[in-house]
Amino acid sequence: MTNIRADASSPFHEPTRRETVAAGGVLPVAAGSSSGAAAVPSIRSTAPEMVSVSLTVNGRTHAVVLDTRTTLLDLLREKLDLTGTKKGCDQGQCGACTVIIDGRRVNSCLTFAVMYDGAQVTTIEGLANNGALHPLQQAFIEHDAFQCGYCTPGQICSAVGLIAEGRAKTADDIRELMSGNLCRCGAYTNIIAAIEEVMRRP
Amino acid sequence: MTSYIGTATSRVDGIAKVTGAAKYAAEFNAPGLLYGSIVTSMIAKGRITRIDPSAAVRVEGVIDVLTHENRPPMADDDNAYKDEVAPLGSPFRPLYDDRIAFNGQPIALVVAETSEVARFAASLVRVDCEEEPHVTDVNRDAAVPVKSPTNPFEALFAPPKTRGRPEQALAAAAVRHAGEYYVPIEHHNPMELFAATAMYEADGRLTVYDKTQGVQNVQRHICSAFGIEPEDVRVMSPFMGGGFGVGLRPQFEAVLAVMAARALRRSVRVVLTRPQMYVLGYRPAMTQRIAIGASKRGTLEAITHDAITVTSQHEDFFRQETGWSGLLYTCANASYAHKLAKLDLPTPCDMRCPSAATGVYALECAMDELAVALRLDPLELRLRCYSERDQNNDRPFGSKALRECYRQGAEAFGWNKRNPEPRSMRDGGDLVGWGMATGVWDAFQAPITVRIVLSANGHAEVACATSDIGTGTYTIMAQVAADMLGLPLENISIKLGDSSLPQSPVEGGSWIAVSVCNAIATTAGAVRDELLRLAKQVPGSPLANIAPGEVALADGMLVGKGDPSRSVSIADAMRHGAVDRIEQEKTTSPADDPARAHNTHAATFAEVKVDDELGVIRVTRVVSAVAAGRILNTKTASSQILGSVVWGIGMALHEETLIDHRLGRVTNANIAEYHVPVNADINDIKVIFVEEPDDSNPLGVKGVGEIGIVGVAAAIANAVYHATGRRVRDLPITLDKLRL
Numbered sequence: 041m042t043n044i045r046a047d048a049s050s051p052f053h054e055p056t057r058r059e060t061v062a063a064g065g066v067l068p069v070a071a072g073s074s075s076g077a078a079a080v081p082s083i084r085s086t087a088p089e090m091v092s093v094s095l096t097v098n099g100r101t102h103a104v105v106l107d108t109r110t111t112l113l114d115l116l117r118e119k120l121d122l123t124g125t126k127k128g129c130d131q132g133q134c135g136a137c138t139v140i141i142d143g144r145r146v147n148s149c150l151t152f153a154v155m156y157d158g159a160q161v162t163t164i165e166g167l168a169n170n171g172a173l174h175p176l177q178q179a180f181i182e183h184d185a186f187q188c189g190y191c192t193p194g195q196i197c198s199a200v201g202l203i204a205e206g207r208a209k210t211a212d213d214i215r216e217l218m219s220g221n222l223c224r225c226g227a228y229t230n231i232i233a234a235i236e237e238v239m240r241r242p
Numbered sequence: 243m244t245s246y247i248g249t250a251t252s253r254v255d256g257i258a259k260v261t262g263a264a265k266y267a268a269e270f271n272a273p274g275l276l277y278g279s280i281v282t283s284m285i286a287k288g289r290i291t292r293i294d295p296s297a298a299v300r301v302e303g304v305i306d307v308l309t310h311e312n313r314p315p316m317a318d319d320d321n322a323y324k325d326e327v328a329p330l331g332s333p334f335r336p337l338y339d340d341r342i343a344f345n346g347q348p349i350a351l352v353v354a355e356t357s358e359v360a361r362f363a364a365s366l367v368r369v370d371c372e373e374e375p376h377v378t379d380v381n382r383d384a385a386v387p388v389k390s391p392t393n394p395f396e397a398l399f400a401p402p403k404t405r406g407r408p409e410q411a412l413a414a415a416a417v418r419h420a421g422e423y424y425v426p427i428e429h430h431n432p433m434e435l436f437a438a439t440a441m442y443e444a445d446g447r448l449t450v451y452d453k454t455q456g457v458q459n460v461q462r463h464i465c466s467a468f469g470i471e472p473e474d475v476r477v478m479s480p481f482m483g484g485g486f487g488v489g490l491r492p493q494f495e496a497v498l499a500v501m502a503a504r505a506l507r508r509s510v511r512v513v514l515t516r517p518q519m520y521v522l523g524y525r526p527a528m529t530q531r532i533a534i535g536a537s538k539r540g541t542l543e544a545i546t547h548d549a550i551t552v553t554s555q556h557e558d559f560f561r562q563e564t565g566w567s568g569l570l571y572t573c574a575n576a577s578y579a580h581k582l583a584k585l586d587l588p589t590p591c592d593m594r595c596p597s598a599a600t601g602v603y604a605l606e607c608a609m610d611e612l613a614v615a616l617r618l619d620p621l622e623l624r625l626r627c628y629s630e631r632d633q634n635n636d637r638p639f640g641s642k643a644l645r646e647c648y649r650q651g652a653e654a655f656g657w658n659k660r661n662p663e664p665r666s667m668r669d670g671g672d673l674v675g676w677g678m679a680t681g682v683w684d685a686f687q688a689p690i691t692v693r694i695v696l697s698a699n700g701h702a703e704v705a706c707a708t709s710d711i712g713t714g715t716y717t718i719m720a721q722v723a724a725d726m727l728g729l730p731l732e733n734i735s736i737k738l739g740d741s742s743l744p745q746s747p748v749e750g751g752s753w754i755a756v757s758v759c760n761a762i763a764t765t766a767g768a769v770r771d772e773l774l775r776l777a778k779q780v781p782g783s784p785l786a787n788i789a790p791g792e793v794a795l796a797d798g799m800l801v802g803k804g805d806p807s808r809s810v811s812i813a814d815a816m817r818h819g820a821v822d823r824i825e826q827e828k829t830t831s832p833a834d835d836p837a838r839a840h841n842t843h844a845a846t847f848a849e850v851k852v853d854d855e856l857g858v859i860r861v862t863r864v865v866s867a868v869a870a871g872r873i874l875n876t877k878t879a880s881s882q883i884l885g886s887v888v889w890g891i892g893m894a895l896h897e898e899t900l901i902d903h904r905l906g907r908v909t910n911a912n913i914a915e916y917h918v919p920v921n922a923d924i925n926d927i928k929v930i931f932v933e934e935p936d937d938s939n940p941l942g943v944k945g946v947g948e949i950g951i952v953g954v955a956a957a958i959a960n961a962v963y964h965a966t967g968r969r970v971r972d973l974p975i976t977l978d979k980l981r982l
Contacts, residue, residue: 087302088359109358118357123269124262126483128433129516133914136433164262173260181256184881188712189259190433190483196260219920222913224433224484225712226888227881228924 093157097122098166106153113137113148116163124164124193128222135221138194138201139163145201147220164193167200175241176200179234187225195221199235211236246721246731247941250877254736255481255716264481267453268437272509275439276305278502279360280518281350281367283342286376286906287586290340290349290369297366298352303359306506307367308351308498310337314468314505322466326459326748327490327592330389330396331557334589335467336494337501342371343556344588345907346521351498353510376586378906380527385550385581388560399597402565402634406575411544415535419612423532423604424972427552427899428525430593431913434483436522437513438499447474448503452496454479455489456748458707461741463492464500475500479739485711486889487592488523490748520911523591524899526551528563530604540618540626542573549601550581554589558582561597567605569634569841570682571627576634586906592750594889595948598683599955603893606679606956607971610963619662620678620960621652632839640835643869643934644680644843650930651867652678655847664967672851675965681844681952685871685936685944686753687832691744692761694723695825696769698816700798702727705737708746708758713947714878715754721875722759722941726766728795744827752842752945755874760939761830768826770795776819777810784808833939840938842870842949846890848957852965857977860925861891861958867930871944876931883929883950890954892919895974 088107093115095102102120113130116122116139125148128136132150139148140162167174176196179185186192198221208214214235215228223231258264283290295307316338317323323333336348350367354360391397412418434453441449448470454460454477461477464470477496482489495512502510514522528551535544547564560582568576593599613620628645631638652658660676661667667674693705704723710716720734727734737743746758771790777800778786785793785800785808793800800815802808816822849863864887873879896917902909910916929950936942955973962980963969970979 088356107356107358109362110356114357117269121271122262123265126266126433127268127435127513128483129913130435131516131912131914133516133912134433164260168261173257177257177260180260181252184253184877186259186712187714187878187881187885188433188482188484189255189264190266190712192259193262215922215924219922222433222918222920224431224486224918225881226885226919226924228888228919228921229884229927230881231921 095159097161110153112151112153115153136191136194138198145198175238179238183230183234185230185234186227191223246724253717254720266481266483267451268513270439270451272441276353276508276510277357277360278351278353278512279364280348281364283347283349285371285373286345288342288371288373291372292370294368298363301363303355304363305353310339313337325463329557329559353502376906378585378901379903380583385583388580399562401578401580404577408544408546408575408577411575412535415543416538417536420533423530425528425600427527428897430486430488432484436495438496439511440499440503442503442509449476451478455485455709457741459748460492477741482711486594490750517911520908521588525593526590528600532608534612540623542627544575545573546577548579552583555584557589559590563597563601566601572629595951598952602952603955610960640838640840640938641934641936643932646932647845647867647869651845651865655865673965675850675961677957677960678847679953679956683842683949685840687756688747688753689831690746690757690761691829692765693744693827694765698813698822701733703735705743706746707743708738709749718874722762752947755945756943764830765826765828772824773815777815780818842944844868844949846953846957848961850961857980857982863926865928869932869934870946871936872942873931879946880929882946886950887927888919889951894955894958
């Protein structure tokens with residue numbers, strides 16, 4: 041007879057959240073707002089720790105009270121009904137969740153929402169301007185730079201960030217700097233064509 | 243009048259996809275929605291002796307923990323779980339009993355008010371197991387021949403009959419090559435996580451948004467597993483974030499979401515984690531032995547192809563991997579054999595171009611090795627063996643423009659500049675290799691039903707329960723409907739991915755484009771006939787004596803084909819007929835045509851550059867020339883071939899699922915350690931569609947979802963040999979195997 045704890049692929053096995061806070065301080069807001077800073081084991085049966093966060097998404101400010109464990113991705117998808125940002129792996133491997141935070145492209149699944157109190161977030165829903173598509177959105181359609189469409193919002197947000205960074209000069213540069221965004225349909229050549237077209241516009 | 247068929251029309255769902263408006267299975271909301279998190283087994287085989295959910299249940303926000311001990315009733319016979327494409331055997335049933343059949347098997351579902359709480363609580367479920375010895379590694383001696391087919395579906399996958407005397411012919415052949423080739427387990431890894439949102443409605447009915455390639459297949463599965471009436475469950479999948487075959491069979495996320503919704507009378511969403519998706523199905527690992535005997539002139543005397551593929555203990559999944567070898571080239575003597583290695587793993591499933599992607603990989607590498615033995619150009623060898631007949635079934639092809647694929651592909655690639663000597667071509671510090679291979683796949687058509695509702699204002703709704711898994715089905719359906727109804731594209735609306743719509747098979751095997759588009763043409767013909775009946779009632783109708791075959795729909799009018807001045811507008815015809823809409827629903831089946839073989843073909847040419855010191859391999863150029871009948875949309879079809887080539891590159895150089903056989907568990911169950919091609923891996927890919935008139939169906943369509951991958955891995959493997967002089971016969975070709 042073996043005795044095995046089941047595997048739920050949970051990030052909350054060990055160490056406990058409180059130990060993580062103590063060790064690395066990756067959850068500053070959570071630490072600051074904790075009420076009953078009791079002994080470690082109690083985490084297993086107590087209520088979620090809730091915090092207030094205010095952040096601006098696509099120009100609109102949202103004040104929310106949320107579980108400290110909520111990723112920015114889940115905040116967008118589950119609480120703000122902004123499902124354009126996609127969850128492809130939930131562990132920072134695919135880039136489908138890419139959003140733009142304060143001008144930088146970020147994997148929103150690797151980001152706790154509480155880390156971005158006061159931040160400006162742009163998602164795929166915020167790129168079109170009064171119904172006019174962003175040039176990258178238009179170019180993705182023209183070049184058929186997607187098939188299933190699931191990685192597309194992340195690809196486009198990543199490309200917006202890439203162009204803003206100004207580091208990519210050649211198609212090879214774009215290929216390298218877009219390699220954090222997987223496309224299983226294999227639309228890479230068309231993605232490059234779409235980004236190149238927009239990047240080369242005056 | 244614009245014609246849309248055959249043009250590079252942009253996707254009609256493009257705006258929805260680039261703005262984030264397209265909604266996938268986990269993106270539909272309901273009041274009070276609950277979240278399910280799956281607990282999985284950590285042993286490969288055995289029995290659950292105890293599940294203790296008490297710690298999980300104590301977490302605030304947890305509603306319930308479902309296990310085999312407290313789940314709602316489910317059917318107890320295998321037939322209730324058999325789906326449209328189920329193989330022989332006993333389908334997996336989630337949370338059915340205490341048996342564990344594979345590592346990573348779902349064994350409990352924690353349901354909570356938020357996903358964070360559900361996931362945390364799932365980590366607290368305590369499970370005791372009695373472990374039994376498991377086997378996940380192939381033992382060749384234990385492999386058993388595939389069973390004889392018991393129905394026409396299974397018969398598709400049985401190895402063809404032996405012809406001639408292959409063993410004798412092989413022994414007598416002037417030149418022989420024999421080799422063993424290996425393809426590992428590969429996983430589909432579509433970008434969207436598998437998910438189902440089961441909406442529980444006030445009257446107990448369910449609407450289930452599921453990630454699937456077949457909404458009606460899932461709906462029937464749920465109804466029979468839980469004993470629910472068909473009208474009480476509707477399954478929807480308007481968009482699917484990639485399928486590639488893993489969404490053909492109903493998967494357990496849908497069963498679990500429905501189970502929880504029925505148990506709790508609440509709406510429930512279940513989203514798998516990426517690691518959990520590694521038990522949904524996979525391309526079975528395959529060991530193949532091919533022997534070819536040839537004359538000195540380069541004609542084939544004999545070919546034998548034996549394969550062992552893996553399957554689960556509970557189902558016999560296999561496809562017809564070996565028969566392609568005797569189909570592709572003229573060869574009087576051929577034999578095939580296929581054995582199964584039954585392992586303590588989940589059942590494999592179809593994965594992009596199942597059977598041909600792997601079987602033809604081995605054949606096309608073997609042909610390259612034969613060309614080397616014959617000192618013959620690999621393309622010239624294939625031309626000398628070119629087959630005008632399907633010798634497996636002794637019949638001609640409906641159409642086969644493979645010769646033209648070779649010609650156009652070779653010309654675009656510059657094949658005639660190839661120096662045949664390995665290691666003879668260089669680019670700076672890189673060894674350059676050029677390889678080629680042939681591809682072949684079936685052109686299937688399946689019965690399907692389409693409904694068209696034409697309104698007096700010249701708008702039409704076209705409906706079918708099929709899926710668009712990213713292939714462009716929405717777009718080609720709109721194009722064909724617009725042409726057949728004589729309306730602008732923007733006047734067509736497409737409804738699909740809804741089990742309440744007219745019948746469709748699962749979306750796979752490259753059969754949907756040909757099936758649904760011909761059905762649209764048939765149904766549009768019925769709409770036209772009804773309009774003509776009404777138009778003839780118009781006083782002094784210019785179409786009074788015209789036969790249905792002599793009129794067409796164009797620019798919102800019924801027009802005489804021979805005399806365009808004879809016309810009646812759709813609006814006038816309907817007004818005089820006192821109707822404001824015409825609705826027609828027709829089922830279209832393939833023509834009965836067993837006397838001809840129906841296949842698509844391709845020729846792939848690949849260039850690799852291999853770092854002479856490090857062995858790093860890059861695929862720098864690929865040309866894929868495809869003969870697949872009439873191409874409905876050159877833009878979306880080209881994307882399918884591009885994507886297939888990317889898959890072929892992954893298969894050749896990157897993809898491999900690794901199992902720790904001591905644990906029977908996948909060790910790289912994520913997309914950082916399971917390598918799929920990234921943007922930087924992909925360079926220049928050129929797609930050519932060769933003209934191929936075909937009269938097998940009215941539109942002359944064959945489908946392009948699979949053909950593009952076949953031969954790509956072989957072309958790359960052959961190019962690696964040409965570059966380095968190293969023949970690697972087990973995929974993926976990683977730099978450690980090159981040993982430069």
